[in-house]
Amino acid sequence: MPEIRHNVITREWVIIATERAKRPEEFAKSNVRRAPLQPHVSTCPFCVGNEDKTPPESYRTPVDGPWQVRAVPNKFAALDPTALLSRHVSGLKRMVSGVGIHEVIVETPHHDRVMALLSETEMVHVLETFRHRYNAITSDPRVAHATLFKNHGERAGTSLEHPHSQIVGTPIIPPMVRDRMENALRYYDETGECIYCSVLEEELRDQVRVVAQSRDFVAFIPYASLTPFHLWIFPLHHQASFSDVTGEQLTDLAWLLRLILRKVYFSLSDPDYNISVRTSPREAQGLRYYHWYVSIIPRVTRRAGFELGSGMFINTAMPESSAAFLRNVPAEPVEESDAETRGGTVLHH
Amino acid sequence: MPEIRHNVITREWVIIATERAKRPEEFAKSNVRRAPLQPHVSTCPFCVGNEDKTPPESYRTPVDGPWQVRAVPNKFAALDPTALLSRHVSGLKRMVSGVGIHEVIVETPHHDRVMALLSETEMVHVLETFRHRYNAITSDPRVAHATLFKNHGERAGTSLEHPHSQIVGTPIIPPMVRDRMENALRYYDETGECIYCSVLEEELRDQVRVVAQSRDFVAFIPYASLTPFHLWIFPLHHQASFSDVTGEQLTDLAWLLRLILRKVYFSLSDPDYNISVRTSPREAQGLRYYHWYVSIIPRVTRRAGFELGSGMFINTAMPESSAAFLRNVPAEPVEESDAETRGGTVLHH
Numbered sequence: 001m002p003e004i005r006h007n008v009i010t011r012e013w014v015i016i017a018t019e020r021a022k023r024p025e026e027f028a029k030s031n032v033r034r035a036p037l038q039p040h041v042s043t044c045p046f047c048v049g050n051e052d053k054t055p056p057e058s059y060r061t062p063v064d065g066p067w068q069v070r071a072v073p074n075k076f077a078a079l080d081p082t083a084l085l086s087r088h089v090s091g092l093k094r095m096v097s098g099v100g101i102h103e104v105i106v107e108t109p110h111h112d113r114v115m116a117l118l119s120e121t122e123m124v125h126v127l128e129t130f131r132h133r134y135n136a137i138t139s140d141p142r143v144a145h146a147t148l149f150k151n152h153g154e155r156a157g158t159s160l161e162h163p164h165s166q167i168v169g170t171p172i173i174p175p176m177v178r179d180r181m182e183n184a185l186r187y188y189d190e191t192g193e194c195i196y197c198s199v200l201e202e203e204l205r206d207q208v209r210v211v212a213q214s215r216d217f218v219a220f221i222p223y224a225s226l227t228p229f230h231l232w233i234f235p236l237h238h239q240a241s242f243s244d245v246t247g248e249q250l251t252d253l254a255w256l257l258r259l260i261l262r263k264v265y266f267s268l269s270d271p272d273y274n275i276s277v278r279t280s281p282r283e284a285q286g287l288r289y290y291h292w293y294v295s296i297i298p299r300v301t302r303r304a305g306f307e308l309g310s311g312m313f314i315n316t317a318m319p320e321s322s323a324a325f326l327r328n329v330p331a332e333p334v335e336e337s338d339a340e341t342r343g344g345t346v347l348h349h
Numbered sequence: 350m351p352e353i354r355h356n357v358i359t360r361e362w363v364i365i366a367t368e369r370a371k372r373p374e375e376f377a378k379s380n381v382r383r384a385p386l387q388p389h390v391s392t393c394p395f396c397v398g399n400e401d402k403t404p405p406e407s408y409r410t411p412v413d414g415p416w417q418v419r420a421v422p423n424k425f426a427a428l429d430p431t432a433l434l435s436r437h438v439s440g441l442k443r444m445v446s447g448v449g450i451h452e453v454i455v456e457t458p459h460h461d462r463v464m465a466l467l468s469e470t471e472m473v474h475v476l477e478t479f480r481h482r483y484n485a486i487t488s489d490p491r492v493a494h495a496t497l498f499k500n501h502g503e504r505a506g507t508s509l510e511h512p513h514s515q516i517v518g519t520p521i522i523p524p525m526v527r528d529r530m531e532n533a534l535r536y537y538d539e540t541g542e543c544i545y546c547s548v549l550e551e552e553l554r555d556q557v558r559v560v561a562q563s564r565d566f567v568a569f570i571p572y573a574s575l576t577p578f579h580l581w582i583f584p585l586h587h588q589a590s591f592s593d594v595t596g597e598q599l600t601d602l603a604w605l606l607r608l609i610l611r612k613v614y615f616s617l618s619d620p621d622y623n624i625s626v627r628t629s630p631r632e633a634q635g636l637r638y639y640h641w642y643v644s645i646i647p648r649v650t651r652r653a654g655f656e657l658g659s660g661m662f663i664n665t666a667m668p669e670s671s672a673a674f675l676r677n678v679p680a681e682p683v684e685e686s687d688a689e690t691r692g693g694t695v696l697h698h
Contacts, residue, residue, distance in 0.1 A: 001429050001432050001446060001447050002427060002428055002429055002447025003444050003445075003446070003447050004428075004444065004445040004446070004447050004519070004520070004521060005442070005443070005444050006443035006444065006445075008441050008443065011524045012524065013445075013519075013521055013523060013524065015427050015428065015447060015519075016447070017427040017428075017447075019425065019426070019427075019429075076368065077368065078351060078364050078366040078368075078655075078663050079351055079353075079364060079366075080350050080351055080368075083350055091551045092357050092544075092547060092548055092551050092572075093354070093551070093572050094354070094355035094357060095352050095353065095354050095355065096352075096353040096355075096362075097350060097352070097353070098350050098351025098352050098353050098364060098365070098366070098367075100353075145659075147655055147658045147659040147661075148658070149653075149654030149655055149657070149658040150654055151653045151654045155651075156653060156654065157651045157652065157653020157654065158653070166654070166655070168655055168659070170353070170362075170364075170659070170661065171353070172353060172362055174362060174659040174660045174661045175360045175361065175362065175660060176659065176660025176661075177659070177660070179528070195441075198441060199441055202440050202441050202442070223441075223442050274653065274654040274657050274658070275654065276654055276657060276658030277658075278658065295657075295658070297657060302504075302506045303506065303652070304498075304500045304505060304506020304507070304623065305498030305499055305500045305505065305506065305515070305623040305624065305625055306427075306496055306498055306515070306517055308498070308623050308625060308644075308646060309496045309497070309498040309623070309625030309626075309627065309644070310494075310496040310517075310519070310523040310525065310526070311523045311524060311525025311526070312496075312519065312523045312525075314427050
């Protein structure tokens with residue numbers, strides 16, 4: 001029988017439609033293979049040698065010598081970084097001026113080095129850049145909240161194939177964040193505990209949805225996961241904001257995130273996915289009841305009218321089965337010879 | 350400069366990114382033309398003559414003679430209509446048994462007669478079936494809320510191309526609906542008015558976002574529309590639930606909905622879209638502060654990491670420009686000869 005599961009953190013309800021369920025391997029098979037990427041594309045604004053095609057960089061690492069990661073203002077920014085913050089009310093029409101900071105984080109000089117194929121050190125550099133730009137952008141007094149995300153592949157909404165992430169600092173706190181804070185606060189008032197910490201404790205006790213664990217982080221599939229292979233990575237110890245993360249923790253997260261992305265990449269044939277770093281708004285650092293985390297949503301299914309019309313989701317896989325699958329698959333290519341994978345560029349055939 | 354607009358009904362914030370804006374005609378051009386549909390497909394379970402490929406029908410119209418519209422249980426239902434309603438709580442895991450009613454409404458016996466190409470009478474039959482099934486399904490005591498929706502085209506999530514809609518009766522009220530009710534109630538307590546009626550009044554005064562009006566309904570693009578050509582059709586006079594709609598009003602709605610769908614079909618080259626009927630939960634009929642409506646979302650853009658990570662949206666078109674465009678385009682083919690369109694089957698080339 002299907003189950004309708006509730007996520008106590010997000011308040012979302014998800015129909016786990018077991019009658020329609022696929023086996024985890026089937027998602028890999030139904031995945032459309034993408035065309036192989038070239039290591040360098042002369043017209044790509046993010047490829048090495050084309051640095052003059054982007055606005056001047058706001059950050060790079062390493063500082064000296066050839067760069068591995070660059071942060072640059074988005075040339076087609078959704079928001080204007082030079083505008084003044086103002087609010088306009090006319091009848092029931094409410095508007096805030098479109099001020100904000102929208103940057104692109106180029107994760108590698110190589111066009112074909114997708115995130116799952118970065119080395120551990122390269123992944124650390126990417127996360128350090130995330131933290132640096134998050135801190136810089138949220139220190140702008142006009143910015144109330146920053147959203148850090150990555151779109152990998154066309155179904156995930158990317159328009160440029162060169163591996164990159166984005167950060168958008170907005171002058172408003174999204175209602176989704178407000179609602180989750182309110183919900184978490186209510187739980188805290190009732191129990192004296194952070195709802196994220198409580199869920200994490202239960203996940204560690206249950207173990208069935210845990211995919212992997214590092215010293216400071218745990219990757220698991222939520223009890224009411226929205227889609228097959230929807231993953232959350234939580235800091236093990238309470239931390240409200242991504243800006244609180246230490247250098248040691250970043251290194252540890254890089255290891256776990258890389259492990260997870262490699263499992264997904266090799267076992268599900270490089271599906272499109274979105275990553276987002278969900279964190280507290282700028283004005284709410286240090287809260288006892290709110291907890292930052294990383295969310296990974298492989299786009300192996302599509303949101304349709306039911307989801308749009310109800311805000312509910314239909315997941316065609318049991319979260320426990322998806323977790324067992326990812327727990328057991330290796331983070332390495334399985335059926336290819338070593339020669340094909342050497343050098344980190346792998347084989348989309 | 351971009352604007353960040355607030356929708357006072359849904360509480361959503363939308364970045365209207367004018368720097369990235371396309372002209373309305375460009376969306377039509379960027380739309381991938383679909384392959385022409387056949388009028389009859391022998392393997393299609395919804396085509397006339399294949400009635401034995403679906404479960405027995407729960408409704409049909411006309412009752413005698415050849416059917417035009419059929420409602421049948423979904424063969425791959427997400428929920429189980431025979432289950433008992435039960436709730437399970439274990440720690441922080443909350444679950445409701447997957448009981449519910451999931452039906453398909455086949456809108457036409459003809460495989461290629463997409464909704465925009467139905468006659469006025471045929472459209473009335475479809476809406477009558479919607480109302481009949483909505484009333485029947487919400488009268489099941491296990492059903493708390495019903496979501497009525499349509500997925501048109503692959504990007505909108507459809508898996509079967511034969512024109513059809515779906516209705517899902519769930520044993521829970523989606524939090525999205527609860528949140529909107531709460532928000533509407535707060536407005537009612539403060540003002541003594543229905544927030545939907547107030548917004549509608551302002552839209553009629555402003556006129557700039559109105560696309561078309563009939564005797565009992567108005568079609569407009571919301572001030573903070575989520576995507577280009579996102580449309581709302583509101584009953585002009587207060588009505589909380591779709592089940593309150595009269596036969597005369599249904600006929601009037603059929604005329605307006607058909608007009609809008611034809612404008613979209615011909616001017617934007619038959620884009621993929623979702624329709625949903627948003628209405629009050631079963632237990633909340635007759636409320637003074639809640640208002641049912643129809644939402645149409647053409648899928649001309651894609652939700653990506655920013656939307657998933659923040660719950661905010663980026664719309665690359667000015668709602669006022671989209672409305673002016675749709676207001677002015679004809680609801681008929683423009684550049685094709687009459688011969689090509691005769692018989693209602695039109696021309697996907």
